[in-house]
Amino acid sequence: MTELQDQKGRGGTGSGARGTGAAAVGPVPIEVRTSIYKMMVEMRDFEKRAYDLFLQGLVKGTSHLGLGQEAVAAGFAAAMRPSDYTFATYRGHNHTLARGVPMTAVMAELMGRQAGLMAGKGGSMHLTSVAHRMMGSYAIVGAHLTIANGAAWSAKLRGTGEVAVCFFGDGTTNIGAFHEALNLAAVWKLPVVFVCENNRWMEYTPISSVTAVAHPAADRARSYGLDPVLVDGNDADATYAAASAALERARAGAGPTLVEAETYRHGGHSRADPGKYRPEAEVQAWLARDPIPLYRLRLVESGVDESVLRQIEEAAQSAVDAASAEAAASPPPDSSLVEADVWADGGSSWRR
Amino acid sequence: MAEMTYRDAVARGIAQEMERDPSVVLIGEDVGSAGGVFKATVGVFDRFGPDRVVDTPISEQAILGAAMGAAMTGLRPIAEIMFSDFFAVCWDIVANEIAKTRYMTNGQVSLPLVIRSANGGGARFGAQHSQSVENWAMAIPGLKVVAPSTPRDVVGLLAAAVRDPDPVLFFEQKSLYPAKGDVPEGEIVDELGTAVVRRHGKDATVVALAAMVPRALEAADRLAGEGVEVTVIDLRSLVPLDVTTVATSVTETGHLVTVEENPRLCGWGAEVASIVAEERLFDLDGPIVRVTTPHVPLPAADALEDAAMPTVARIMEGVRRSLQ
Known part of the structure; x- marks a missing residue:
């Protein structure tokens, strides 16, 4: 793994994916970079508002924020075609927004309202919008890697050129389904991209203390005949480059890619967790590498006008304000939904 | 054919x-x-x-x-x-x-x-x-x-x-x-959620599934020799559950016996029994009887496995208990 470790150093220049599995990708076009920035700012503002609304008692249940991890969701979404499939985890707000799902529907789902993406039947951990090819947020660790394989298998059989992209956390690399899915994807050469968002903490425990290898995903790639791909998950140009290479490989029929994106969640595991178990120095070091200000600086340095960025930031704030107001104005779902849509006939009857 | x-x-x-x-x-x-x-x-x-x-x-x-x-x-x-x-x-x-x-x-x-x-x-x-x-x-x-x-x-x-x-x-x-x-030759397409009456008799209703159906039919044949005429319903599907066919038969016979291969607790027969008790209690003329495998893991030896799973004799006994 010397090769892998040698490539681990981080730069701020958008040098692309590290590791031997990613093909070289040219400079990221400026319109892509501004759209990535816009996505990241929207995600950040949306999730901060979701947290505020939780503190106000308007967002209920649990939620798992991706604050700090936006560069993974945005970089990949920017590289995907509209027809590609996203599979995400319970930490899926960002991945849902990244596919173009309206903020109001997501916020209303978090608030348990009629206007919610699933009319309140799924909640924060199950965001799904088939129309946007956001094929679901899955709350049982590992399961959706196997399901993403199925979508990829179907795409391959149907000859559509679609790719399934499946995001998951570092903790997932230690559950059986991860290994079953990686093996099958490799054997069947499926057009699927597995993206490990390694935020260093498996819920409340450091992933390094419960994993036999240093890089929980990348170090497992060789077991499945795949090249390790380790990428700076806080660098949106790097995630975009890694995504582009993996998607191209999948579309070319060369099979799956396993990407490990190193990142950090700014908050705790879930809304009930202040994340106090993490060393303060570690938190501060990662906050200093917050992907959004870093990317902003890079855009300015590469000649993007400040006013363009300010416009993006103001528009995001307005969009979050509007979505929160619309969601709050939506009534609770009608109780008739309790017994709706167990079956394709729209009902829940189990007897005749 | x-x-x-x-x-x-x-x-x-x-x-x-x-x-x-x-x-x-x-x-x-x-x-x-x-x-x-x-x-x-x-x-x-x-x-x-x-x-x-x-x-x-x-x-x-x-x-x-x-x-x-x-x-x-x-x-x-x-x-x-x-x-x-x-x-x-x-x-x-x-x-x-x-x-x-x-x-x-x-x-x-x-x-x-x-x-x-x-x-x-x-x-x-x-x-x-x-x-x-x-x-x-x-x-x-x-x-x-x-x-x-x-x-x-x-x-x-x-x-x-x-x-x-x-x-x-x-x-x-x-x-x-x-x-x-x-x-039969040619395309066959059935319907989910429909039970089939395999044998009709006026004295008791026996509801069975899969491998328990042929056993229930054999039990019914033998009981006929004793003058007891049994209806045998092949449930075929648990979800959807054909309550109508079962309940209609119970109303006619007044007796219900379920024959389940599964271990006892929370077997499908318990659901069928509870529905009939809730909806057809006053049509019943005897206790609902469940014949099941005991609440044990299934043993390997043929003698033990045969003793565990419902037998024709146990089904017949179940019908007799229901009729008492």
């Missing part, structure tokens, strides 16, 4: 549907060129090829996840779990993912898929290859549960399951694989 084994009927049903609909695919361990460990998919691979009939590693979660992801994106997979006991290693995909996704997404996702599995005892395979797990499935909202008892029903109910827009668990009782029965 041709006589055919239960196992050949499985292959025929799969082929019938794959021929009709190019989106139907078959995956599982050894289902391809090997023709299945029970030889229930012989010939399917040769006929439809490696793109549509795919062997998998021993990875039950990967098999069912692949079936789910394929079903949500335009295919109609038939997945095989070799022994139903193995559902225990992939139950997350069944119970948390496949069963709940339509509901959780407010109807956005359809999962037209079938999971076939060899279920039940009688083969002396011991406690980890002989369980009757249809009750596990019945307890999860969002799963349809089917268990045929005859070769004809295997073809017709499998076709209905494949064409159904919802996920169906299709339990093939492994001791029935060599059993023969008449199967």
Whole structure:
């Protein structure tokens, strides 16, 4: 793994994916970079508002924020075609927004309202919008890697050129389904991209203390005949480059890619967790590498006008304000939904 | 009309549907060129090829996840779990993912898929290859549960399951694989959620499923020799459950006996009994009797397994108790 470790150093220049599995990708076009920035700012503002609304008692249940991890969701979404499939985890707000799902529907789902993406039947951990090819947020660790394989298998059989992209956390690399899915994807050469968002903490425990290898995903790639791909998950140009290479490989029929994106969640595991178990120095070091200000600086340095960025930031704030107001104005779902849509006939009857 | 084994009927049903609909695919361990460990998919691979009939590693979660992801994106997979006991290693995909996704997404996702599995005892395979797990499935909202008892029903109910827009668990009782029965020529498509009255008698209603159906019929034959005329209902499907056929018969006979291969607690017979007690109590002229395997893991030795599973004699005894 010397090769892998040698490539681990981080730069701020958008040098692309590290590791031997990613093909070289040219400079990221400026319109892509501004759209990535816009996505990241929207995600950040949306999730901060979701947290505020939780503190106000308007967002209920649990939620798992991706604050700090936006560069993974945005970089990949920017590289995907509209027809590609996203599979995400319970930490899926960002991945849902990244596919173009309206903020109001997501916020209303978090608030348990009629206007919610699933009319309140799924909640924060199950965001799904088939129309946007956001094929679901899955709350049982590992399961959706196997399901993403199925979508990829179907795409391959149907000859559509679609790719399934499946995001998951570092903790997932230690559950059986991860290994079953990686093996099958490799054997069947499926057009699927597995993206490990390694935020260093498996819920409340450091992933390094419960994993036999240093890089929980990348170090497992060789077991499945795949090249390790380790990428700076806080660098949106790097995630975009890694995504582009993996998607191209999948579309070319060369099979799956396993990407490990190193990142950090700014908050705790879930809304009930202040994340106090993490060393303060570690938190501060990662906050200093917050992907959004870093990317902003890079855009300015590469000649993007400040006013363009300010416009993006103001528009995001307005969009979050509007979505929160619309969601709050939506009534609770009608109780008739309790017994709706167990079956394709729209009902829940189990007897005749 | 041709006589055919239960196992050949499985292959025929799969082929019938794959021929009709190019989106139907078959995956599982050894289902391809090997023709299945029970030889229930012989010939399917040769006929439809490696793109549509795919062997998998021993990875039950990967098999069912692949079936789910394929079903949500335009295919109609038939997945095989070799022994139903193995559902225990992939139950997350069944119970948390496949069963709940339509509901959780407010109807956005359809999962037209079938999971076939060899279920039940009688083969002396011991406690980890002989369980009757249809009750596990019945307890999860969002799963349809089917268990045929005859070769004809295997073809017709499998076709209905494949064409159904919802996920169906299709339990093939492994001791029935060599059993023969008449199967009409041509396409057969049955209807889920319909029980069949296999024998009509005015004195008691016996409700059975899968391998318990032929035993119940034999018990009925013998009881007829004692002057007791028994109706035998083959339930065929637990979800949807044909309450109408059962309740109508109980109103006529006044007596209900369920015959279940599963261990006692929370078996499907308990649900049938509770429905009849709730809705037809005043039509009953005797206690509802459940004949089940005792609440034990199934033992391997033939003498022990035979003693555990409901026998013809125990079914007859159950009917007599109900009539007392």
